[in-house]
Amino acid sequence: MDAENNNGAFGTWDYVVLSLMLIISASIGVYYRFTGGKQKTTQEYLHGDKDLSVIPVAVSLMASFMSAITILGVSTENYTFGTQFVVINFGYGIATPFAAYCFLPVFFKMQATSAYQYLEIRFGATTRLCTSLAFSLQMVLYMGIVLYAPAIALEAVTGISKTVAILSVGIVCTFYSTIGGMKAVVVTDVFQSLLMFAAVFLVIIKGAIDVGGLGEIWRIAKEGGRLEFDNTSPDPTVRHTWWSLILGGGFTYCSLYAVNQTQVQRLLTLRDLRRSQIALWLSWPVLTLLSLSTSFAGLAIYSKYYNCDPLTSGRISSSDQLMPLFVGDTMREFPGLCGLFVAGIFSGSLSTVSSALNSLAAVTLEDYLKPVYLKIYKKSIPENRTGFISKLLALLYGLVCLAIAFTSEHLGGILQASLTIFGVVGGPLLGVFTLGMFCPCANEVGAVSGLVGGLIIAFWIGFGGPKPPPLTLPVSIESCPVESNTFGSNSTFGDFEISTENSTFLIEASNLSSNDDEYFYLYRLSYMWYVLIGFFVTILIGLVVGWTYSMFFKTKPPPSDPNLFAPFVRRFVRRRTSKSDGSSIEVKNYIKVEKLDPRGAIVSTSTESLKQDVSLL
Ligand SMILES: O=C(O)CCCC[C@@H]1SC[C@@H]2NC(=O)N[C@@H]21
Numbered sequence: 154m155d156a157e158n159n160n161g162a163f164g165t166w167d168y169v170v171l172s173l174m175l176i177i178s179a180s181i182g183v184y185y186r187f188t189g190g191k192q193k194t195t196q197e198y199l200h201g202d203k204d205l206s207v208i209p210v211a212v213s214l215m216a217s218f219m220s221a222i223t224i225l226g227v228s229t230e231n232y233t234f235g236t237q238f239v240v241i242n243f244g245y246g247i248a249t250p251f252a253a254y255c256f257l258p259v260f261f262k263m264q265a266t267s268a269y270q271y272l273e274i275r276f277g278a279t280t281r282l283c284t285s286l287a288f289s290l291q292m293v294l295y296m297g298i299v300l301y302a303p304a305i306a307l308e309a310v311t312g313i314s315k316t317v318a319i320l321s322v323g324i325v326c327t328f329y330s331t332i333g334g335m336k337a338v339v340v341t342d343v344f345q346s347l348l349m350f351a352a353v354f355l356v357i358i359k360g361a362i363d364v365g366g367l368g369e370i371w372r373i374a375k376e377g378g379r380l381e382f383d384n385t386s387p388d389p390t391v392r393h394t395w396w397s398l399i400l401g402g403g404f405t406y407c408s409l410y411a412v413n414q415t416q417v418q419r420l421l422t423l424r425d426l427r428r429s430q431i432a433l434w435l436s437w438p439v440l441t442l443l444s445l446s447t448s449f450a451g452l453a454i455y456s457k458y459y460n461c462d463p464l465t466s467g468r469i470s471s472s473d474q475l476m477p478l479f480v481g482d483t484m485r486e487f488p489g490l491c492g493l494f495v496a497g498i499f500s501g502s503l504s505t506v507s508s509a510l511n512s513l514a515a516v517t518l519e520d521y522l523k524p525v526y527l528k529i530y531k532k533s534i535p536e537n538r539t540g541f542i543s544k545l546l547a548l549l550y551g552l553v554c555l556a557i558a559f560t561s562e563h564l565g566g567i568l569q570a571s572l573t574i575f576g577v578v579g580g581p582l583l584g585v586f587t588l589g590m591f592c593p594c595a596n597e598v599g600a601v602s603g604l605v606g607g608l609i610i611a612f613w614i615g616f617g618g619p620k621p622p623p624l625t626l627p628v629s630i631e632s633c634p635v636e637s638n639t640f641g642s643n644s645t646f647g648d649f650e651i652s653t654e655n656s657t658f659l660i661e662a663s664n665l666s667s668n669d670d671e672y673f674y675l676y677r678l679s680y681m682w683y684v685l686i687g688f689f690v691t692i693l694i695g696l697v698v699g700w701t702y703s704m705f706f707k708t709k710p711p712p713s714d715p716n717l718f719a720p721f722v723r724r725f726v727r728r729r730t731s732k733s734d735g736s737s738i739e740v741k742n743y744i745k746v747e748k749l750d751p752r753g754a755i756v757s758t759s760t761e762s763l764k765q766d767v768s769l770l
Pocket residue numbers: 218219220221222223224227241242245299402440443444445447505568571572
């Protein structure tokens with residue numbers, strides 16, 4: 154970004170506000186570390202004594218997958234492409250009952266603290282290993298972008314280079330992730346969510362004051378062609394339509410809120426299933442409110458720059474810097490406001506990264522290192538070493554995420570990049586859990602083949618080849634100061650045609666459809682479909698390969714404990730376990746019980762038997 158825009162926007166009061174946010178977050182962790190039961194019992198440390206209230210958990214659920222990416226990315230989306238994206242939130246709402254009434258009851262019945270533990274019990278250790286590898290890949294790529302996002306903001310309003318910004322955010326996040334128990338995690342999430350809302354409302358309020366009201370923002374957006382809510386095109390190559398947003402959004406939601414380790418763990422902190430279901434339902438309006446506000450903030454930013462687009466005029470190097478630029482331009486004379494904005498952006502990323510690093514370390518230790526060590530040395534890793542190894546792994550993951558963060562610059566839009574990652578990895582992962590909970594005939598060979606096949610196809614379509622640049626809405630640099638305009642007459646800029654008629658610079662998006670045929674059809678598909686492709690390929694391969702394998706090798710049907718299946722599937726499984734005279738048989742399972750810390754690190758492992766009288770289920 155051009156230095157003239159940034160230097161001096163961040164004053165003493167801004168640093169005070171930002172530091173205050175970090176100190177308060179850390180203090181909450183320290184408070185819970187030294188009060189109550191001092192986090193000595195797993196029950197308190199892991200489950201918050203199961204006495205957490207529904208509302209904070211609902212907010213925490215929202216905060217786990219709403220980071221700085223949403224605040225910067227969704228506002229940019231609305232500025233650049235219009236408002237159609239808001240429809241995705243309906244997709245999230247429609248998918249909520251699936252998560253609440255199909256997937257969640259299974260995790261609740263098992264009280265499994267690790268989502269992948271379910272897959273080991275249902276299919277076997279190989280499925281667990283493969284899915285946790287996929288999960289690690291997803292989280293590392295996602296964390297890279299989560300770390301990159303606040304760095305853009307910091308660079309934009311302070312002038313600090315991206316390198317320094319990424320390093321400082323990464324170090325703060327890694328440090329922060331070591332603090333507190335589950336209660337602290339949830340309470341800091343609530344505090345940080347409030348700051349995220351504050352950052353967004355700051356932009357809306359300042360934007361409205363500057364242009365003369367909320368109605369004026371709406372009017373300018375309408376005139377600029379930004380208001381679009383009704384794209385129902387059946388063409389799957391159209392970037393955002395009702396179909397792609399509702400279906401793609403719904404499946405993305407399930408992959409994140411129904412089967413992702415972070416969310417399953419949060420939901421199990423509540424006393425009973427009903428409370429967890431209520432928390433899921435409540436998190437949706439909170440999430441939607443933040444999303445819609447952020448979308449409107451994008452329009453507020455448009456109302457300032459509609460006749461002098463900062464990206465085209467060269468003031469910013471990435472459209473994701475629009476919101477920080479707006480804040481720097483409009484709030485620098487108000488001490489503390491830029492600091493409050495950056496604190497909100499930081500908060501979004503802190504609440505997300507803090508949960509991820511240690512759970513990545515835990516997955517690596519438990520699922521990869523321990524089995525390998527056992528195989529080589531014929532004994533377990535000594536318990537007194539595992540703590541150190543976990544911390545080392547967390548640090549290594551922090552560094553890997555930092556490295557990914559440096560490459561995020563080339564992803565072309567943080568929002569689309571993160572949803573692409575959620576799609577290509579989350580779709581197949583959701584597919585495996587669906588095979589497990591909804592398809593009693595599915596077996597391990599099918600599940601693993603499905604996962605691998607789904608990942609290969611989804612990655613190939615998502616990252617395999619060149620894609621047509623997305624069609625953006627027209628922008629103008631009509632009112633830009635002449636010196637900030639870097640173009641000559643009748644030139645082109647990316648996909649834009651630039652004309653200099655009547656001494657103005659009006660930039661229209663060129664019609665890309667004529668060139669679209671140059672690209673392979675599957676590469677032209679909207680990124681919103683990747684999650685469905687990954688999901689259905691996994692299910693299809695999983696069922697076909699599983700069935701073929703069991704036919705060829707005459708394998709026994711997989712274990713038929715009804716508790717391993719979604720509630721409405723259980724009755725079919727129960728039939729298979731009931732005797733013909735109507736009496737019940739006992740189903741006995743041996744489950745591996747892993748106790749995790751609030752961030753996901755495995756504290757201890759034991760094997761327990763689980764007995765159920767099937768007739769009672
Ligand atoms: O913010 C993130 O860390 C990841 C991006 C999440 C995007 C989804 S799309 C549906 C929901 N509504 C939003 O505004 N953001 C999330």
